[in-house]
Amino acid sequence: MRKFLITSVLVCLALVTLSAQNKWTATWATAVERPFSASDMPKTSLSDNSLRQIIHVSIGGKKLRLQLSNEMSEQPVEIKSVYIADAGKGEAIDVSTATYLTFNGSRSVTIEPGKAVYTDAAAYKLKPLQCLSVTIHYGQTPPKATTHRGSRTTSFLMEGESKPKAAFAAVEKFEHWYNIAALEVEAPASTRCIACLGNSITDGRGTTTDMQNRWTDIMAEALGGRVAVINLGIGGNSVVSGGISAPACERFNRDILSQQGVTDVIIFQGVNDIGGIKDDGARTSRMLTKFYRLFAKKCREKGIQVYGGTITPFKNSSYYSAVHEQVRQTVNQWIRTSEYYDGCIDFDKATSDPKDQEALREEWQADWLHPNAAGYKAMGEYAAKAFLEFQKK
Structure with a gap:
């Protein structure tokens, strides 16, 4: 009887240990x-x-x-x-x-x-x-x-x-x-999960309906289905104000930090804030970097790795002017050099035309603001490669 009880206790402890190893x-x-x-x-x-x-x-x-x-x-x-x-x-x-x-x-x-x-x-x-x-x-x-x-x-x-x-x-x-x-699975505790904050470029405007070829889908495929990649983009969304739906500064806790199992966050948002400026853009630059710092701080407090995605080119679109481009360059330089991020995913360099770095590659653009399916494929593969490099450090 005593042997049976000991065996039962050991089985229960094994089950508890197994459950603790999953999330x-x-x-x-x-x-x-x-x-x-x-x-x-x-x-x-x-x-x-x-x-x-x-x-x-x-x-x-x-x-x-x-x-x-x-x-x-x-x-x-x-x-x-x-x-x-x-x-x-x-x-x-x-x-x-x-x-x-x-x-x-x-x-x-x-x-x-x-x-x-x-x-x-x-x-x-x-x-x-x-x-x-x-x-x-x-x-x-x-x-x-x-x-x-x-x-x-x-x-x-x-x-x-x-x-x-x-x-x-x-x-x-x-x-x-x-x-x-959300759809969640019981996964090993070691599983990486990347939450991606963004606007219509993350949401997938310019992709092919029913083909699942957003850059986040491509990233998940390039990572072999071994890393969770979740898309929290909203079309027309801004970081601070002026876009469609609650801005990222209001929805970050719910849409990013409340997701289960998140280990990594990609912050790739700001083009709509820049596109909407009516002045010299100095305030927009300050506000964007202010909230990038806040987002990164919140992630760090939860033990989450956080990466900044540079804002992609938009020359030839309605967002473009010399002032708008200067703000984009200023913000991107901050993202590349910020000590608040664990790394930079340089979507700007990955998608810009080598002959005109203020514009998307022509073969990768849908409307000069959003990439097309080929552009998203390049972004997703680049993001997966960058993420793997970060994991080696």
């Missing part, structure tokens, strides 16, 4: 926001209907949980059920992988305004770099949902309840996400 780590996440215009909401109501959304993960795992957010809405959102499955082409799924997620053992949950909830942990063979389908059957929903406008993937809305084995008959398609905020 919840975000493999995908997005920055939630309020709808900016009427076009940011579906024409068909989400209420009593089913929404299928596609996300591209970075690392894999055998156990996961999903975070759903109602943080940007003023009324509750009623979730009747959520199931996940390996995504196929378009709205298709691999039915054999369909798995319902629960909330404290129930398939349904009501999320109060201003709140976010997690599903229970679920066993699932999530593969690195795969696309995952998330299907939500809604009850009553707010007229303005918590969203992310720039999903760069197609979402599918059908009337009524969707069940895994039945055809998904979409009545509307759009490129927005609703309510999904």
Whole structure:
């Protein structure tokens, strides 16, 4: 009897030790926001209907949980059920992988305004770099949902309840996400997780819809699906003020520091602040570097490595003037030489035209402000290489 008890205790201790060696780590996440215009909401109501959304993960795992957010809405959102499955082409799924997620053992949950909830942990063979389908059957929903406008993937809305084995008959398609905020996996404690703060260049404007070719996707692929890379970019967003959605100085704690398992942060934001200046730009330079220092300090206090991304060229775009370019150069020089950062990811040098360093390479630009798919590929591969070099130091 005593031998049995000792064995049982040792088994329990082994399980506790095993659990302590793992941590919840975000493999995908997005920055939630309020709808900016009427076009940011579906024409068909989400209420009593089913929404299928596609996300591209970075690392894999055998156990996961999903975070759903109602943080940007003023009324509750009623979730009747959520199931996940390996995504196929378009709205298709691999039915054999369909798995319902629960909330404290129930398939349904009501999320109060201003709140976010997690599903229970679920066993699932999530593969690195795969696309995952998330299907939500809604009850009553707010007229303005918590969203992310720039999903760069197609979402599918059908009337009524969707069940895994039945055809998904979409009545509307759009490129927005609703309510999904993060997907986390149980990963070894040593797993690196990079949270990327940015604007539309990080969010992926200029990429190819449904091709998952943002620079962060490319970075995750270049790192072999062994490092989590999560994209917290928002199109039109600023660091200080004047952009779309809450500026980075207000959303940094929620969108970056609250993510699970983060070990590294890339701060790559500021072009919209510079593009909006109406004076000599001295104040904008001071404010940007002030908040870069604050962000870095917050990361350091949590034991997080922090890297600065230089602001990419924008000559030939509406943002360009001699004054705007001088501010960009001033800010980039600070990023390159700052003692507050653990390293610099020099996107400026990586993407500029060797013959005119104030402009993007012509073959890599979409509109002279945003890169195209080829430009994002170059950025992602460069960022992965730089990150690996940092890890050697």
